[in-house]
Amino acid sequence: MKTLLGRVTPWLLVLTSGLTGCSSYFHQPTRPQAARLGEETTVTTDLRQLPPAREKVVAAVYKFRDQTGQYKQTETGAGFSTAISQGTTNILLKALEESGWFVPIERENVGNLLNERKIVRSSVAQYKDGENLPPLLFAGIILEGGVVSYDANIITGGAGLRYFAMGGSTQYRQDRVTVYLRAVATKSGKILKTIYTSKTILSQSVDAGVFRYVRFKRLLEAETGFTTNEPAQMAVTEAIEKAVHSLVLEGVRDGLWAVSDKAAPQMKTLLDAFDKEKTVMSETDVYGVRKNPVSAPFWCLQPYGSVWRYSGDYGRHTLQIGYGASFDFHFTPKVALQLNAGVGTLASRGAFKTDVGTLDANVLFRMLPFQRTTPFFYAGVGMISQRGSTAFELRGNRYYKINTGAGLQYTPGKVFSLRTTLEYAQPLTDELDGLTAGRFNDYYLRASLGVVLNLGRFAPPNLKTAKKP
Structure with missing residues (x-):
């Protein structure tokens, strides 16, 4: 099987390369062309x-x-x-x-x-x-x-x-x-x-x-x-x-x-x-980017749905559904302190399944605060523990963890935005799944999608200038 794959892979690449450049092949000047009227x-x-x-x-x-x-x-x-x-x-x-x-x-x-x-x-x-x-x-x-x-x-x-x-x-x-x-x-x-x-x-x-x-x-x-x-x-x-x-x-x-x-x-x-x-x-700069089309939020409240993927000592990884809410307080249009609480499930097919709750504190950085679409990054620390019968009931051991993630936020109007994130969480323990094995700790990935409620605004720089007498 490996021998066959080794033989086929180069030829597949050649075929892909040929298809990539076929647009140029179809228009190669292989013969002299007659004069024509000028293009419009x-x-x-x-x-x-x-x-x-x-x-x-x-x-x-x-x-x-x-x-x-x-x-x-x-x-x-x-x-x-x-x-x-x-x-x-x-x-x-x-x-x-x-x-x-x-x-x-x-x-x-x-x-x-x-x-x-x-x-x-x-x-x-x-x-x-x-x-x-x-x-x-x-x-x-x-x-x-x-x-x-x-x-x-x-x-x-x-x-x-x-x-x-x-x-x-x-x-x-x-x-x-x-x-x-x-x-x-x-x-x-x-x-x-x-x-x-x-x-x-x-x-x-x-x-x-x-x-x-x-x-x-x-x-x-x-x-x-x-x-x-x-x-x-x-x-x-x-x-x-x-x-x-x-x-x-x-x-x-x-x-x-x-x-x-x-x-x-x-x-x-x-x-x-x-x-x-x-x-x-x-409102557009020399590179074709809108300068200041929207105001930057001062407070942000976001309920979201999430998908969790555990990776640890058990090999079979499954996707699980969760939810949560985050609150952002902006010191500047670009920098904010984020508090994030969420619940989800860590599971491995046929091995274990446990409901967990998390509480995180992150520093969030928005790259383009006055644009309708802006990427952002965040990093911080948090805590994870097993969840009881309700979302607010935690039981068992509490473990500290480190969070880092990136996302994209789109603001079609003044009040509401859409936000999606992908987060990597690294607990400082190898006991999340109840099994301690190997050299690395357990970790999980969390993807989320939610609606953001924007409260309060930082005015764009050009609007601040316009208000001066």
């Missing part, structure tokens, strides 16, 4: 679905360029290629056209246009008397700005596992590009509106492999993997299109331009959604 971003559709304007705005773009001057990073250092496309003016002009709210006019290479008009005038004057060119359009607004930042490696990480020369790993990296766009009134030079948008750029790789002897003089080696890099040009395009989309909405809200009368209800819906998005972004 998720914001392109939003631009095209904007309600029509009452009157389009004539807009000029002289220069909208990369202002970072940053070169593309390689494994050996910086190269001579820039990290950002130098054709961002073209991207902005196309976004203006897609929105349907602007009439973009040529200004980046206006010298070429004027020279060509001179040639036309001279030709018309020589062959067609009395025929003149119409005047050029003048812009109502000038759009300025550019790509002001390209931050590389703002988040990097990965994970991997290898066992007896078999395993796999994954890595990821996130960059960030930032765009500023401002509208300037041609007649007065006043800056009407400034828009700030950003877009992350994700790169990730996955690989798996095996390198081991399957039998004497038979070496098995296999590997697979793939890497994906989000194109920087697509990220810049999406950030610019988002800036144009936001410029239209904020301009309508501030009365800089108007929507057609028939599309007013649709525009109101878009403005409400835009205001909600701005509110969410004001």
Whole structure:
């Protein structure tokens, strides 16, 4: 049996590795591809679905360029290629056209246009008397700005596992590009509106492999993997299109331009959604994590149900049901003192079964106290004893124990939360099951799930600042 398992396991790993990388195999560029139209971003559709304007705005773009001057990073250092496309003016002009709210006019290479008009005038004057060119359009607004930042490696990480020369790993990296766009009134030079948008750029790789002897003089080696890099040009395009989309909405809200009368209800819906998005972004940090969406509790009361699993001198482990309640008093939003009382059953199939009661005192640490979802850890000491006919009746010897655990708490509203925990309890005795054997003491695991009642609150830092006069 062991021989068969040793032969089959490597081939199962190879099959798993192949399935992991099959998505890359299905899209391998094994032959030249024909030219195609450019890809669209998720914001392109939003631009095209904007309600029509009452009157389009004539807009000029002289220069909208990369202002970072940053070169593309390689494994050996910086190269001579820039990290950002130098054709961002073209991207902005196309976004203006897609929105349907602007009439973009040529200004980046206006010298070429004027020279060509001179040639036309001279030709018309020589062959067609009395025929003149119409005047050029003048812009109502000038759009300025550019790509002001390209931050590389703002988040990097990965994970991997290898066992007896078999395993796999994954890595990821996130960059960030930032765009500023401002509208300037041609007649007065006043800056009407400034828009700030950003877009992350994700790169990730996955690989798996095996390198081991399957039998004497038979070496098995296999590997697979793939890497994906989000194109920087697509990220810049999406950030610019988002800036144009936001410029239209904020301009309508501030009365800089108007929507057609028939599309007013649709525009109101878009403005409400835009205001909600701005509110969410004001509470989100650069890594995409909500800053202070909820208040941290001051007191917490939690009844819970639990599942116990004993591990000791008897080999047959069974799961048993229990219940209990905990009370948390927070010194700070992150640190609390927890008192926990619970009852349960320790049992081994066909060997023994005993009802127990516990009383614990733990120090609890909440990692993200102002987030709706926060992990937490706790550790402390406690007591365990056999339980009598009621939950509050303890009999027999009382043993001290050490507790440590971790959990996750989700707060959908202000008052109630859901909490789940997994606890490891190590009694300082080997007599829980009535048998003293081996070098290690008995222990048990306890998993719990319950509803938390939050009383009193620590206000988030941004709310404290807002209350100051």
